Amino acid sequence: MSSRYANTWALVRLNLCHDWLKIFLWIAGLAGMMASAAAKFEGIYGTPKAMASIAQTLKTPAMVSLFGPFTATPPFSSAVIYGAEMMVFMGLFAAMMNVYFAVHATRAEEDAGTSELILAHAVGRQSPLLAAIIELLMINGVAGVLEALGLQAANMPGASATGSWLFGLGLAAFGFMFGTFSLLFAQMVSSARASTMLSYAWLGLLYVARMGTDVKNPALTWWTIFGWIEKMHLYTANVWTPVWLMLGLSATVLFGAVALANARDIGAGLVEPRAGRSKASRFLQGPLMLLARLDRTSTIIWLLGLFVLGAAYGSIFGTVGDLVQSNPMLAKLLGSSGVAAANRAVVLGLANTLVVIFAVVAAVPAISTLLRLNTDERKGYLELLHAAPVSRLHLFLSHAFEAVGVGTLALALGVLGMGVAGNASMTTPISLARFMRGFVGYWPALLVVCGLAALLVGLLPRLQTLIWVVPVYGVLSMFLGPMLDFPKWAERLSPFGWVNAVPTRAVAWPTFARMTALGIGLFGLAYVSYRRRDLTMN
Amino acid sequence: MADVLTVDHLQKKFGKFQALKDITFSIHPGEVFGFIGPNGAGKSTTIRTLLGILRPTAGRATIFGQDAWADAVSIHKRIAYVPGDVNLWPNLSGGEVIDFLLRLNGQKHSDRTDELIKVFALDVRKKARTYSKGNRQKVALVAAFSSQADLSIFDEPTSGLDPLMEEVFQREVLALKQAGKSVLLSSHILSEVERMCDRIAIIRQGEIIEVGSLAEMRQLSRSTVRVTTQQPLTAIEALPSVHQFKAKTPTQAVFSVDAEALGDTITALSQLGITQLITTPPTLEDLFLRYYNQEGGKDEQ
Ligand SMILES: Nc1ncnc2c1ncn2[C@@H]1O[C@H](COP(=O)(O)OP(=O)(O)O)[C@@H](O)[C@H]1O
Numbered sequence: 001m002s003s004r005y006a007n008t009w010a011l012v013r014l015n016l017c018h019d020w021l022k023i024f025l026w027i028a029g030l031a032g033m034m035a036s037a038a039a040k041f042e043g044i045y046g047t048p049k050a051m052a053s054i055a056q057t058l059k060t061p062a063m064v065s066l067f068g069p070f071t072a073t074p075p076f077s078s079a080v081i082y083g084a085e086m087m088v089f090m091g092l093f094a095a096m097m098n099v100y101f102a103v104h105a106t107r108a109e110e111d112a113g114t115s116e117l118i119l120a121h122a123v124g125r126q127s128p129l130l131a132a133i134i135e136l137l138m139i140n141g142v143a144g145v146l147e148a149l150g151l152q153a154a155n156m157p158g159a160s161a162t163g164s165w166l167f168g169l170g171l172a173a174f175g176f177m178f179g180t181f182s183l184l185f186a187q188m189v190s191s192a193r194a195s196t197m198l199s200y201a202w203l204g205l206l207y208v209a210r211m212g213t214d215v216k217n218p219a220l221t222w223w224t225i226f227g228w229i230e231k232m233h234l235y236t237a238n239v240w241t242p243v244w245l246m247l248g249l250s251a252t253v254l255f256g257a258v259a260l261a262n263a264r265d266i267g268a269g270l271v272e273p274r275a276g277r278s279k280a281s282r283f284l285q286g287p288l289m290l291l292a293r294l295d296r297t298s299t300i301i302w303l304l305g306l307f308v309l310g311a312a313y314g315s316i317f318g319t320v321g322d323l324v325q326s327n328p329m330l331a332k333l334l335g336s337s338g339v340a341a342a343n344r345a346v347v348l349g350l351a352n353t354l355v356v357i358f359a360v361v362a363a364v365p366a367i368s369t370l371l372r373l374n375t376d377e378r379k380g381y382l383e384l385l386h387a388a389p390v391s392r393l394h395l396f397l398s399h400a401f402e403a404v405g406v407g408t409l410a411l412a413l414g415v416l417g418m419g420v421a422g423n424a425s426m427t428t429p430i431s432l433a434r435f436m437r438g439f440v441g442y443w444p445a446l447l448v449v450c451g452l453a454a455l456l457v458g459l460l461p462r463l464q465t466l467i468w469v470v471p472v473y474g475v476l477s478m479f480l481g482p483m484l485d486f487p488k489w490a491e492r493l494s495p496f497g498w499v500n501a502v503p504t505r506a507v508a509w510p511t512f513a514r515m516t517a518l519g520i521g522l523f524g525l526a527y528v529s530y531r532r533r534d535l536t537m538n
Numbered sequence: 539m540a541d542v543l544t545v546d547h548l549q550k551k552f553g554k555f556q557a558l559k560d561i562t563f564s565i566h567p568g569e570v571f572g573f574i575g576p577n578g579a580g581k582s583t584t585i586r587t588l589l590g591i592l593r594p595t596a597g598r599a600t601i602f603g604q605d606a607w608a609d610a611v612s613i614h615k616r617i618a619y620v621p622g623d624v625n626l627w628p629n630l631s632g633g634e635v636i637d638f639l640l641r642l643n644g645q646k647h648s649d650r651t652d653e654l655i656k657v658f659a660l661d662v663r664k665k666a667r668t669y670s671k672g673n674r675q676k677v678a679l680v681a682a683f684s685s686q687a688d689l690s691i692f693d694e695p696t697s698g699l700d701p702l703m704e705e706v707f708q709r710e711v712l713a714l715k716q717a718g719k720s721v722l723l724s725s726h727i728l729s730e731v732e733r734m735c736d737r738i739a740i741i742r743q744g745e746i747i748e749v750g751s752l753a754e755m756r757q758l759s760r761s762t763v764r765v766t767t768q769q770p771l772t773a774i775e776a777l778p779s780v781h782q783f784k785a786k787t788p789t790q791a792v793f794s795v796d797a798e799a800l801g802d803t804i805t806a807l808s809q810l811g812i813t814q815l816i817t818t819p820p821t822l823e824d825l826f827l828r829y830y831n832q833e834g835g836k837d838e839q
């Protein structure tokens with residue numbers, strides 16, 4: 001092995017030692033979710049009638065946009081339906097896991113200065129990158145095998161060994177591919193935060209692209225990369241071509257990443273940081289403006305990203321809300337006014353699901369701003385601020401305001417993008433105010449999630465990252481809940497499950513008031529615990 | 539005039555670990571107060587408690603007559619602080635940080651600020667992520683000196699600075715003193731403290747073991763005497779105030795002597811016919827090492 005890669009295995013061991021718990025939790029979560037969903041499927045979709053009806057649902061453009069296309073032909077089996085429902089969704093989670101570990105093993109180490117320490121030893125310059133690649137291969141390999149074994153153990157009717165292994169290993173290849181994208185991005189930008197942002201922007205872009213092609217022209221989905229996972233045709237044709245494509249692209253991307261890594265210095269990105277201002281702008285006054293300045297770039301990306309996501313979904317409303325096209329009988333059955341009402345109901349139903357997605361996505365920048373109160377403290381950034389005449393209340397409120405403000409704007413823009421683009425694509429528009437019900441209805445849920453985050457920040461600073469469970473569970477119960485027949489209480493575990501079906505229904509103002517009060521109360525409690533404690537929590 | 543800062547039997551526990559056991563001292567107006575002790579003695583913990591970042595477990599600290607925990611905000615209007623480890627927001631330039639910190643204290647970027655940037659030779663346009671430790675310290679120092687606070691608190695401020703910049707730092711501290719401001723300077727660089735501080739507190743394992751001016755501390759300590767006499771020195775070795783007696787020849791010796799007995803010892807020596815005599819007052823380093831080695835009842839090094 002050349003000296004550039006010296007001691008790579010020692011690094012791999014070191015990484016695995018550090019991260020084994022996180023790796024275990026991710027893999028157990030993914031494989032466990034797949035196996036338990038598979039085990040439950042037969043009970044829900046056991047009868048041909050149930051299968052025919054879910055197949056009908058999955059064929060509607062609304063469902064295609066969320067879960068990918070449903071191409072199987074009768075007779076259906078549980079396994080076929082399972083494959084169609086789970087692949088896109090599991091692909092998202094596998095990609096998220098890989099983004100996390102790819103950034104964690106490369107850029108995050110550099111940010112923390114650990115790389116510098118390690119590279120001073122007999123470790124090759126490229127060893128950290130190679131170690132990260134090996135770590136990702138291992139994680140995905142183990143995850144893929146366990147997922148396949150889990151599916152085999154669940155033994156759904158209609159499941160074949162080939163299909164189960166294709167699902168498991170395909171998911172592994174898919175995840176690894178997104179891991180390699182992140183490794184590439186990590187070489188291009190100059191911080192862990194930026195690498196993660198870029199990775200998610202890329203993931204989001206591909207996801208939205210596949211949604212567009214799936215709804216309008218599935219043949220084009222081959223070009224969206226993300227769509228490859230759908231082209232495996234699980235438990236029907238069982239096509240392996242996408243797996244080879246994923247591995248091929250991964251190799252190409254890795255080649256690029258290694259080349260870039262060779263060309264740059266440790267700790268630097270491709271782009272030299274520009275010289276900054278010699279004096280602060282007039283607006284940089286006080287902690288709130290400071291936060292706004294620090295978050296400026298990421299705020300713009302989030303707001304724009306949500307608007308684009310909303311608009312992308314809105315742009316398929318024309319297709320979604322055209323039931324006659326997928327079912328010509330309907331026109332005769334319902335008459336033209338009946339069809340219009342049914343179209344409207346379908347669009348509003350999809351809008352409800354989408355608003356939950358927007359709310360969860362909008363919660364991400366809000367939560368990370370709140371967590372900053374402790375993470376920036378640990379990094380020592382706030383020490384100079386504490387010595388200035390800035391009260392803890394002021395500092396706390398600044399974070400709360402920035403978090404809720406950005407979250408609110410992001411949610412509003414998502415809904416707005418959906419409404420505007422939706423109306424542009426539909427023949428009979430739905431008023432923007434109607435769409436905005438979704439925003440008003442879900443806003444208090446966002447507030448409650450922020451309040452919970454703040455409470456953890458104030459009360460249990462060491463465990464604050466646990467808050468991410470809330471949005472993840474929110475997506476999970478929203479995507480899988482209806483499919484897996486979650487009990488009512490399980491849906492209501494997350495604040496996103498407390499809101500009624502806006503914008504189909506009107507905003508339930510009593511719920512709105514209760515949730516808003518709860519959110520404010522949580523913030524109050526959070527402040528009381530924050531005020532009374534030591535700030536430095538190493 | 540009332541003391542600028544008083545610390546009264548301050549204690550701080552982190553869980554079970556008692557970082558501060560008993561800290562008591564005060565700073566008079568217009569003085570430069572040195573706070574010395576080995577690594578991990580509790581200097582930074584004391585300072586963080588003074589700033590209201592940590593909550594005292596027992597005892598009390600007041601600054602300008604106000605409680606350091608409860609009245610932190612109004613106290614902070616009149617103080618400046620430079621931590622030992624300055625960490626800055628990576629995406630801001632040094633200039634932005636300086637202006638921001640000044641504005642927090644209701645002040646503006648002044649001619650004085652520009653002058654400080656120049657004497658500290660700081661490139662303010664660079665992003666904080668590219669600064670070295672010393673440069674980050676300079677950013678905080680420029681903001682601190684520029685704010686002309688009534689009390690400045692420095693926690694090992696020169697640990698990342700080169701000797702040239704240390705000079706600049708010392709000059710600026712003396713300028714503060716001349717302007718009648720008070721300074722708390724925590725350090726383990728004894729020469730720095732010796733040169734600048736009016737009074738000193740020595741802290742060890744969370745306890746203040748001595749407070750006073752350097753002169754007073756010298757009084758409490760021993761001078762080193764090198765002497766050559768005409769007659770043998772045997773009688774001197776037996777004196778109770780003489781320690782560590784080492785004879786090279788019967789008429790030539792080095793020993794240390796308690797400060798209060800120095801006069802008597804010299805009288806005794808002169809009776810033996812002094813041909814050469816050098817007495818050296820204890821350096822801060824001697825003091826420090828002596829206090830530090832007191833652990834376990836050992837008095838000598
Ligand atoms: N947040 C904390 N939690 C636990 N122990 C701490 C914390 N901060 C400081 N300590 C401990 O308190 C002691 C005093 O530390 P410190 O005040 O930083 O020393 P100094 O500044 O004199 O070098 C050290 O033993 C240190 O490990």
Ligand SMILES: [Mg+2]
Nearest residue numbers: 581582622694
């Ligand atoms: Mg210290």
